[in-house]
Amino acid sequence: NGKYTVSFIEGDGIGVEISDAVKQIYSAADVPIEWESCDVTPLFINGKTTLPQQAVDSINKNLVALKGPLATPVGKGHQSLNLTLRRTFNLFANVRPCKSIQGYKTPYENVDTVLIRENTEGEYSGIEHTIVPGVVQSIKLITKVASERCIRYAFEYARSVGRKEVLVVHKASIMKLSDGLFVKTAEELASEYPEIKLSFELLDNTSLKLCTDPSDYKSLVMVMPNLYGDIMSDLSSGLIGGLGLTPSGNMGDKVSIFEAVHGSAPDIAGKNLANPTALLLSSCMMLRHMSLNSYADKIENSVLKTIASGPEHRTKDLKGTSSTSNFTEQVIKNL
Numbered sequence: 001n002g003k004y005t006v007s008f009i010e011g012d013g014i015g016v017e018i019s020d021a022v023k024q025i026y027s028a029a030d031v032p033i034e035w036e037s038c039d040v041t042p043l044f045i046n047g048k049t050t051l052p053q054q055a056v057d058s059i060n061k062n063l064v065a066l067k068g069p070l071a072t073p074v075g076k077g078h079q080s081l082n083l084t085l086r087r088t089f090n091l092f093a094n095v096r097p098c099k100s101i102q103g104y105k106t107p108y109e110n111v112d113t114v115l116i117r118e119n120t121e122g123e124y125s126g127i128e129h130t131i132v133p134g135v136v137q138s139i140k141l142i143t144k145v146a147s148e149r150c151i152r153y154a155f156e157y158a159r160s161v162g163r164k165e166v167l168v169v170h171k172a173s174i175m176k177l178s179d180g181l182f183v184k185t186a187e188e189l190a191s192e193y194p195e196i197k198l199s200f201e202l203l204d205n206t207s208l209k210l211c212t213d214p215s216d217y218k219s220l221v222m223v224m225p226n227l228y229g230d231i232m233s234d235l236s237s238g239l240i241g242g243l244g245l246t247p248s249g250n251m252g253d254k255v256s257i258f259e260a261v262h263g264s265a266p267d268i269a270g271k272n273l274a275n276p277t278a279l280l281l282s283s284c285m286m287l288r289h290m291s292l293n294s295y296a297d298k299i300e301n302s303v304l305k306t307i308a309s310g311p312e313h314r315t316k317d318l319k320g321t322s323s324t325s326n327f328t329e330q331v332i333k334n335l
């Protein structure tokens with residue numbers, strides 16, 4: 001039928017409402033996509049969080065998925081499903097762009113950062129022990145293989161979008177071995193990308209400089225280990241108006257999963273208050289990845305226009321008075 005099939009993980013909490021907004025807008029925009037709904041309610045096999053085979057098969061078949069937020073379970077042995085997905089499909093680079101929205105004023109103007117986060121290891125390896133009561137260990141695992149494929153992705157990304165610099169954000173002054181290996185791996189790759197400048201900055205300094213003058217980061221691509229990327233992407237979101245606005249793509253060699261940076265926000269779930277922008281912009285990254293650029297432009301322009309059109313069309317997180325459903329209607333009108 002000339003349509004692409006994409007796996008859709010609607011998610012928990014506000015996931016239901018924002019996924020519904022995406023579906024309505026996609027059908028109004030005549031995007032040639034058929035959604036294949038994926039239930040990822042985990043199974044616990046031998047104490048391990050395991051994805052239902054049907055969901056794994058769907059994503060392996062379609063190669064592209066859009067994902068709403070999934071709640072992170074508390075307690076030992078219950079691994080985050082978000083991490084399980086990243087690991088299952090070997091999604092080694094997490095691309096997190098963050099761009100000021102014209103027409104939504106914050107103390108910062110012209111933020112235009114791209115952060116690429118190593119997505120499979122570091123403090124997220126899940127290797128933790130109690131040695132004796134009161135003494136614990138959480139291992140930060142860094143490998144050359146994972147560092148290299150992520151940093152290479154950053155170089156390739158910079159090349160493809162015409163950014164002239166890759167900035168490695170690290171703390172090798174203290175994490176001498178782990179971050180040291182990350183830094184060294186970047187240095188070794190640099191000769192393959194002679195037209196791109198490679199530079200380095202300490203994480204604490206980047207934090208300071210990003211919230212002093214983010215315009216210094218406009219023409220480069222940041223790349224960093226997993227946990228730093230987690231933290232710095234929230235910081236970046238804060239500069240432009242919060243987590244309701246920032247998209248991401250979890251990229252692997254074959255599969256990619258696009259998702260909002262925010263969580264499932266159980267406090268506002270089911271109240272028609274959630275902002276679907278982050279998931280919508282993630283879906284636009286997805287459309288561009290699928291070379292459906294004209295649909296991406298159409299939806300993105302309409303979302304940005306809606307936000308810029310005033311507080312009556314913005315959700316509460318953006319100091320507006322609009323509900324999720326009113327916002328969605330307005331985006332459809334502006335298509």
Ligand code: IPM
Pocket residue numbers: 072080082083230261263
């Ligand atoms: C993110 C989220 C996840 C993370 C959580 C939900 C496991 O905060 O995508 O940034 O820590 O990576």
Ligand code: MN
Pocket residue numbers: 230231234261
């Ligand atoms: Mn995070």
